[in-house]
Amino acid sequence: MLLIRAHQLMIFNPRVLDLIFPENSTKPLTQQEHEILKWACIGKTYSEISLITSISVRTVKFHMRNIVEKLDVANAKHAISKAQQEGLCLQMP
Template sequence: MIRVLVADDHPAFRRGLELMLADVEDLEVVGLAETGAEAVELASALAPDVLLMDLRMPDLDGIEATRRLTRSGAGAGVAVVVLTMFEDDDSVFAAMRAGARGYLLKGADQEEIVRAIGAAAAGEAIFGREIAARIIEHFARGAGSSAAVFPSLTGREREVLEMVARGKGNATIAHELMISLKTVRNHVSNIFVKLQVPDRAAAIVKAREEGLGGG
């Protein structure tokens, strides 16, 4: 029996996944989480085999939640499969670096999701067709993606840094990303630490040197 934990901040989507998987033989949904922090907590407490993880969630985004689980003893043995709307290179490669074993888009059908769960539980890595095509294209063209820039940053932190590099203030960033001003400030502080810069101006310079923010 494969034990599955679902983490997504949309109640209807969580419920839909739970119902979709309820009748699948040898699968059991053991818990539902609505924030990244709750996903980490429940994964540590329930020890599921697979965690279906959304990327954009309150408190803690899916990338950072995945990183915390894969780097902590409490999360050992939990295979994270990202299930999200985002198919950009930054999100895909950030999830892979964080330790995700799979990456699917929310348009995936039941068969694809069940197959990914089984593969992840068996220790394999699996990607949806669209994502696999992007990965192949990335390596085929032999070019570095922006996800390779500042690898210590989470997907959300890189997104914030991109906006900072474009000259946007914290209030504007909070409005456009639909997150709180406090959350933006926390992301900016984390970015300063990870980039080893003293202030916003230095972060902008460093980001633009790497091609972020339009150069």
């Protein structure tokens, strides 16, 4: 019965889904994370990114882990793919 009632609520008020599953719950990326993602989208390795940005490989991996969490994806490759699909690679500062 609960399932039927929930279905009826969603039919009459589709905004109920927005309360349950917010679409834009991702946190914004920092400028450093944008830069890391930009270089990753181009195809640079972590060691190349560390040389370009003058930070350690460990720090690059730290930022990439944060990017993965903020974009709500499984791994770095998925983050790059999602960024390309959503046009984030083109909008980098």
